[in-house]
Amino acid sequence: MRGSEFAELRAFVTIAEQGNFARAAAHLRISPSTLSQTIRELEKRLGVRLLNRTTRSVSLTEAGQRLLARFKPALEEMEEAVRDVQNLRVVPAGTVRLLAPRKAAATLIAPHLGRFATEHPDIVLDITVDDAVIDIVDEGFDIGLRLGELLEDDMVAIKLGDDLRMCAVASPEYISKHGIPRDPSELNKHRCINWRWSGRRGIYNWEFFKDGHWMSVVVNGPLTVSCAEMAIHAATQGVGIAFWTESDVRPLIATGKLVPMLEEFSPHFPGWYLTYPRQRDMSAAVRAVIDFFRARNMPTLAASKALAPA
Template sequence: MRGNEYADLRAFVTIVEQGSFTRAAKHLRVAPSTLSQTIRELEERLGVRLLNRTTRSISLTDAGAHLLARFKPAMEEMEAAVVAVRSFRDTPAGTVRLHLPRLASATFLEPVLGLFREAYPDIVLDMTIDDAVIDIVKSGFDAGIRLGEFLESNMVAITLGGSVRQVAVASPDYLAQHGRPTTPSDLLKHRCINWRQPGTNGFYNWEFEKDGQDVAVAVDGPLVVSHRDVAITAAVQGVGIAFWEEEQVRPLIEVGKLVPVLEDWSPRFPGWHLCYPRQRYTPATVRALADFLRSSRGQQSPSDAH
């Protein structure tokens, strides 16, 4: 190969993997028009069309399918070889793109950002803080932090904490005025603070379980938020009942600003994990982040997500 041929072929593979020029351009951090020109020039040099493309979709031609089948494994082997060589560095260097929810950021990363910088001064930690549940690999991230129930298949998962649970809470004044729910269905008679998870259109159904009975309640009320810390602030002010992770509301419970309800309907479930793709050579930067978080939490070694 000469000149930029490898980069052009890699761009071709990325377009196929991402399923569109727009997503591939974002992944490669180039303009869609630049990427389109790259593929046109590659096809001109090869003398064959590789992709059939319309305004809404792309598909491989026979020549494109043949090229993908032969080149992609070779590309992956070359990139794995480069990663393996970089792992010999005494100090890992490079960028780790990490996707994590707001709560996970506040709990696991923000308190130790200074320590991580001291331990790995040549690593750039690129954190996208977002409560949406996305496909980590397809979205171009190196790793993510997820609750156990959202772990993706074929991922390495490292436990960052113990089990967690969500509890419904309200202010003492609210309960004095409106009464205390004793079953999840009672919530339908109360003012509740809804949460819309980013990336979704509907509201989150409050989930409960007791004696093997699972209940999901579509609550209603005067306030909808996309950040649940706002819901807790509103609950303290008597706006309604909120539903959030127990450790986050415990300080307010301890000082009497909030009161938990339906605790016997609030089971524990698998907590937070750092996860990253299972691959032949894990980048040294990702291994460094995993080792750092595991040691800082005193948790177990990596395991399969599924």
């Protein structure tokens, strides 16, 4: 089998797995038009149609189903054989794709990139920074960073860094005009700065712990943002009450620009986790990345004492 023929078959399997030309092209790191041409060449060479295409979906023909059933196990066996040989290398090498939200990337990944490059010069670390909650397997990532409350059951999760704590804050000017809420239920009487998850339409509901359980509070106000830094800046200017991680607002509290509130309703909760799919065989490069960032971000707070939002 020539190299081009193997590439055509691998492209076909990827489309079947992804169910979509655009996703398959992204996974293979080629353009959709190149992928379409590759499949046309494969179908021309075999003399049968393998895929039914519409503008919205892709499905396998009977011939495609038969080819996938026979070739996919063989492809997986070949890839496993290659990984097995690569794992014998003394120095881990290859590309590792990592997905991290902005906050996690800034605090847990970025400070250690220089040392990582020195210790693992043959690993290409491909980092995507995105606050959207993305399925790392579907999108072709090897590793992801995610909050404990968003972990998936079928993924391995390793805790990185300390537990987190949310903090409601407002400027002294806002407080002088509107006062301080003494209970989360009083927030509906205040001007609050809403925050939206990247990639989601819905607004994040503020979470507090009261009477032994977590409660979700819907707030309203004059501003909605998808950038935490903007919410914090707006709070310092008296726009309203912001709700964000304590570590980000603590310096502004220390200088008197912001005043904390409702602290008794805001305990620590499990923070960031490094997560990856359960797999029988892991490349040496992926294992090296996991071990490196785990060692640099060992938690100092007792995770078992943290309260996880429901």
